[in-house]
Amino acid sequence: MNISIVYFVHMKYMQRNFNINPLDGISEKQIYIHLGLYSGYVKHVNLIREEIANLAKNKEANAYTISELRRRFSFEFNGMRMHEYYFEQFENNPTKQNENSTLAKLASVKYGSYDAFISHIREVASSRGIGWTIVYIDDITNTLHTVFVSDHEIGQLVGLRVVLALDLWEHAFMMDYIPAEKTKYIDAFFKNINWHTIEKRITSND
Amino acid sequence: MNISIVYFVHMKYMQRNFNINPLDGISEKQIYIHLGLYSGYVKHVNLIREEIANLAKNKEANAYTISELRRRFSFEFNGMRMHEYYFEQFENNPTKQNENSTLAKLASVKYGSYDAFISHIREVASSRGIGWTIVYIDDITNTLHTVFVSDHEIGQLVGLRVVLALDLWEHAFMMDYIPAEKTKYIDAFFKNINWHTIEKRITSND
């Protein structure tokens, strides 16, 4: 085992801090509790890696167990990463949508207009079950895709970059709204988005 | 509805052609049948889009049905896209691995060496069940991840780019090998890879 692998095994994913001002329609308590859950994903990404490293000391005997821990990695990793996409959307205060943005142009090509795009996200977000609504950019076709992902790991589109992440687990809103009021939470989500952050995700690849 | 959306609704995903010379350990019949299945994914990506467009003429009444078709999009889309990653790896004949490549460096940081990286992929590929072994590059941490994806859509890592795609559905090898010989198919897979193609996927983002 060389030095670099020793280093990597001991590398840990670090929890990010988010600088979020009070939001409109999403309470501080809700954000506080939600950040606590995010923290759990970071912890468990690291835990899986440690557990695998321990079990790998006896690789052959533990092959099956290692393999099943690996299968769960996507749940924790995506849980970590999607919450990061989610919370950073609330940093630096909400901004107005920009009709001249790349997002606006892509949205218009795919959905007809910016407003139709937002409506479309809301429609997908009304899918039954818990999970996320994710907007991706497909760099191969230069197209947006809006998809409902169950849990954190079922239904992700392979290889696409994330543009927008809307958490629809019940823990994302139940401090403020009952499940029957989910659309009110979605209203609040859109009121608090910093669209510059969204735009930068699209253009970061240029 | 403006012109652009009419265009997009009628846009179709096109089947790609792959220029694959005879392979070592994977028969022409196997590739031929496998390409036929790929073709089915392209067809069904288009079919879902058409069906949704039809149902959307009466959006309110069909909301639930539309939502469940959308939920299945990832299965067909990933089935299409991952087969494209898979077959293009066999184009332009196999090449030797390049120890000075970006891939080699990243593999060495994460897994200790190029050989340890290949061994690691083989280990993940021995996970039980059908699916894919996917190697991703995470541009945020500049790290490789090797993951087993069940079916096409369960366990994808969110937002990461694909470096290598190894199909482990039984249809990928059962013309040549029985399930108990899966490792022989994996041997054959690695014999036929064009590593320039893999390298280009990593560096395309620079």
Added chain:
Amino acid sequence: MNISIVYFVHMKYMQRNFNINPLDGISEKQIYIHLGLYSGYVKHVNLIREEIANLAKNKEANAYTISELRRRFSFEFNGMRMHEYYFEQFENNPTKQNENSTLAKLASVKYGSYDAFISHIREVASSRGIGWTIVYIDDITNTLHTVFVSDHEIGQLVGLRVVLALDLWEHAFMMDYIPAEKTKYIDAFFKNINWHTIEKRITSND
């Protein structure tokens, strides 16, 4: 089409009423909101059946859409049925566990004792993610199995009868507890169980 199929197509699943007295540690508001969600599963089981019946008027053209609606049936049906198992456990007031019950004997064979059985359920209930902890009886081996089911439909054991159903979706407890207090909800769950109901499920097959 004969009379019986016409009847069946028009048959509807009916929402059950549950006669639940005030519980210890689970508020009336929580139960009220939870029953509302149960009602949604019943409604959607019926809706899937209606939608399929409509689409089946043109079976060939709609084959794919019908098939994807069918795939989702298990989510709604299990959602309906498991909530029925859940709520009826709270009917007729809590009772003491009976050390001479069939359940106690089976629990003792599998887990060592009644207490160890309850501890085991709690352990399984601490699995990450949302879903259910289900205790089944396997009539082939006369053995209990305690399993975590994700969502409503991922991980059910085939063909086994349900003995106990513990809902661990966030909507089951977030009116009363934050996610970090989930064990308090599980405490409350066990305080309110009518164990005669559980016992009858086991012996109903005799």
Added chain:
Amino acid sequence: MNISIVYFVHMKYMQRNFNINPLDGISEKQIYIHLGLYSGYVKHVNLIREEIANLAKNKEANAYTISELRRRFSFEFNGMRMHEYYFEQFENNPTKQNENSTLAKLASVKYGSYDAFISHIREVASSRGIGWTIVYIDDITNTLHTVFVSDHEIGQLVGLRVVLALDLWEHAFMMDYIPAEKTKYIDAFFKNINWHTIEKRITSND
């Protein structure tokens, strides 16, 4: 730890033997290879139990790993159990369907006729992806349900007993047919069913 739990921990699931005469349209080699895969499920059900027992010696430290092994139990257990339902359908030679059977009556109520029932199974079996078509009997409503289960564990109906199990993994037929010929395999499946076995599953509960 008392004697009974020691016993149970050491209890092993045993592979069943199936007495299957040569079938029409499913080759001996296909059955032989398929039985080998069944054997793998039995082995892994036992392996999960052993691994958990080992890890449980240090329950607190290994809690996460144990929990993820448990999550996978349904895949292996259902893989074992459904293959047992599958192979025993081929024992004792095929028989004619009996129009006076309980199955025929239930099929007629739900699907209109025996033939419509078989057609319905075939329709569900044409669902995309790999998995099983399972016919269940719901003892609560005295109704049949025909469902596509992905892999072995996604989409099982909770608490229902199994009437018929049709394996649609590619390994079930690819020794004899290519994927595009799946309907020929399904033809062969129905030619070889012993319907007495199916009937006994329904009436065993009386």
